[in-house]
Amino acid sequence: MSTTSTYSPFRISPRDRDNLDRNEAFRLVREHLRRQELGMKAPSFCSSHRHDCSNQEQETFRLHRDIIHTILLPLFLLHHQASRIAANVLPSHKGAESERAFRGEARGAYAWLHSILSEEHDWYLTERCPACIVLHVMNSEPTIRFVAVACLLSDHLQGLDLPSAKRRLPNFDFWYESLETAVREDTFWGDGFWPDIEYRACALTDGVKQLVLQCLELQAALNRQGLQPEMSYRPNAHSRYDSPRPSVTAKQSSCTQMPVVSEEDQKIFAKASANRVNSRPQRFHTRRHADARRRSVTS
Template sequence: MTTRNVDHQTTIDSVTPPPNDMPSVTFQATTTSVSPFVLQPQELDILSHSDGFSILREHLAQHYSYELCDKHACADSPTTLAAWLVVRDLLHALLVPVVELFDKACTVASQATHALKLEDLEYAFTGPARSAFVWLQCFLSSEKEREWCYTQGCPACVVNQTLDSEFSIRLLYAACLLSDVHYPFTLEGPTLPSFMFFLHTLEKALEQDPLYGGNFHELMQAKAHATRNGIEDLIHQCLELDVIISQASSSSSDSSSSAASASASPALDPRDGSPNMKVKRSKMARRQARLEVEGEEWIEAMLEKLAIEQSTMPAPAQDPAAVAKSEAVVTVSEVVAVQ
């Protein structure tokens, strides 16, 4: 993965706002911003009028640091810092729901498959959902990428890391497309605005970047749309699996309750006094059980087929002589007792 270091030397006095003093959500667009993402006044107006985004910014102001690293401290001023922070908070609003969705998908997949290896979790999903799950699993397996999704660290470094690789750009693009999709695993409350407008800002940043250029955006779009479709399918499959697991858990709970009420000790097994534990069948045992059921079904189907053929087949004409010959002839000879 290519990592860039962007240094901007500016002669501006260093001013650091207090940790709990969040900058105003009303910003003025400026072309002198060191951020690669320049938001237009109408886009900033959308963010400033969003209750959900304002609440998110207040939360980040209380729990996240405004401190810039030594490399970006030279660009620390109220204007430039505000530009870094608004983009940092926007990235947080876009990327964190995707990470939470992936973590939820891992939990559901673990419950559905009882997999002992992380690479086996993908078998809980099918089609585009599995592809999206594997892609997210590979991307978020890196601690650096996960920290970036949670926008941890220097705000300027977080913003610049967006353009570090095709994978981060692709995830951000897909997250913008998903900004209109309701995430069922997030807490209820004020909703965030649609971030579709940020796609234009991302496109401009890529065009001005010497590493990517103008053609990269067009080449990356198809992959980003495929990722978006896969993640949306992953959401639906997670919901379906969650319902199935909940129903299975409630059924097992009911059966356990019935068995416990009939037992002398409701908490302990009377045989050895240990807590009741559900024994998981091995893959070979499950396969053998399935083959046994299939074999029984096949035998039953063949018997039904033979019965139908015999019932529809005309009875052959029988020769009376042959019938007479076939009849058993029994003769009894009395034995005279010897005197």
């Protein structure tokens, strides 16, 4: 057994932990991930972290993995829905890139989400070793910024159709503060690097809010023209409008939120995970925290 121990770089207060334990929506997410973990053929933790993490620290990594999953899921679903809307709006015969359906800051936000969701697919699916997933947050500036943006938008992206306040997820400001502390105390990043990350995260957050607004505007215009009957995603549904779709000019909408997280959304996320498993060998769980990290802020 290894003589060294691996610890999560994140810390949360007992009060925040109690709030998480009492939140019904978060408990449902944790139950879903626990069932997913029990259904895996391989051990939950990789060979390294099985031996150098105590049982208590493994449970801490599981909790932190579940928090990361919960805050990243809405951004994954937003990108998924934005891509579908863009496909309906853009003329298919021109082969236009999806980001061209949006304008201004929303276009940049969509392009950034598309890039990081493509590059970090194995990580954000959160189905590998919980310790590897948590430690990977600190691997590069884009992954840190991704989590920061997810925290800043955690309230904004919550659905409007939840049956009661009890089903709302908790506010994740505490995780943003924990992320800041982890970055400032990290020997690689250091105290002086956080302001740069925070500045870029806030700018990207504004862009994502614009992306949400433009998605709602475009969807409303599509609905008026009868091209798309509803917003929610149905993975097995086939539109009868497979021919080239006309461009749509949308009217201004007063909406600032869109329904994102639901049981159906978890199924979409699981479907994406299953497709990834079938498409190529999984390698994320072999990544070690000691691997070279990227300080670039240009991604």
